[in-house]
Amino acid sequence: MASSIQINANKTCLIVDDSKMIRRVASRILRELKFEPSEAGDGREAMELCKAKMPDAILLDWNMPIMDGLSFLKTLRGVEGGAKPVVLFCTAERDVIKIAEALDAGADEYIMKPFDSDILGSKLSEVGLLDQAHL
């Protein structure tokens, strides 16, 4: 549908992951979905980028050096404008308790690695950033 392209034309998504490979793959998929991706290698770097300009969405890894995903999320939700970005955890953690902990801390969705473009698209539509008709 043409409308889905327009809806997502200007959406920005910050990818926070210490793996360069994951950031590259996620960037490529997000561009295909008409998002404008940016990248950070850990929570602290991501926080600096967010303070400069809040993205529409954040794809957030859990285990990272310096500042992990959960600490980043808790910090983000406490700062001015930090409630705005839709946060999708994207991590190898699959424990139900961990998932619940992420949701309690303010995550909107949760992706378990490994993922593909279908899963990422599905989750983005789940949080209202992508038209269902895209799928």
Next chain:
Amino acid sequence: MSGDLSLKPSYYEALKRLTIELVGVKLGADHTFLVETRLSALARKEGFEDLSQMIDELFSRGQTRLAIHVVTSLLERATRFFEDRPGYEALGDIILPDLHPLYRGGTLRIMSYGCSSGQEIYSAAILADTLADLFPNMDIELTGVDYPSEALERARAGRFTHFEVQRGLPIRHLIKYFDRDGEDWVIKQSLRDKITFLDHNLLANIDALGTFQVVMFRGHLGQFISPAKVRILRSLGKLVSVNGYLMLGSHENLDDTNFWFKALSATPGCYKKRAKQGLITEPETETGTGTEIEKFPKQPFVPMEYNGSKTV
């Protein structure tokens, strides 16, 4: 693509005929590679040396069980949780609120006709459970029917892969309604208990199934040849209780095959059964002259054992 087939062209043609006769579906060009991939996998599982040996066996001995497995594995399509979302919104926002006053104090029955690996009926069960407080004093029973197949066995097991549970299913539903088991996720028993899965030939008589207030038959219509489509829609006309609903996909409609239902204008693909049936209850004989239609048997030749034996 056909040049890559290891199967004899005559066998491929025979498979096409079998699929039309058995389930009323015409194999398209997109099924060509599935013949190789899926049937090779099935051949291994069934203990044959290779695909050719299985197909030899199929056409020399004419085993019905094998024929059904061959055809269903060819036709299985990937389904996802909450696929075609507008239908679920209609179910929660319009259909259940409309039916609740009528079934308060009783049981409302929901059917997925052609349930495949179960995502549709499990999604309906999840939706009904999340809305249970809005519809007090009403039990909801769910049933999924399909040909005996690997997909139906997966539905019965309620076991889904890491990838399947991440397509269409919100994470909160995953952690509420599934248990993790190694790499897979398994539907919790409490939800599983609400659903019955039955072997059923979709073209066969449905009288033994009873009636349902909601029948989901979404995304299937396009694949059937015309006589099979008419036969199924007539069955569904009986399967849906008076005042009940038939749900097609949001991009599907009954067109000129609608003898029983009133379309809901606000929700494409959703139909409410009329209190009184229209004048036309028996559709005219098909006028099509295509060879498939001529070959299509008056009654399916699937033996009775496949007409709804209950194996829960």
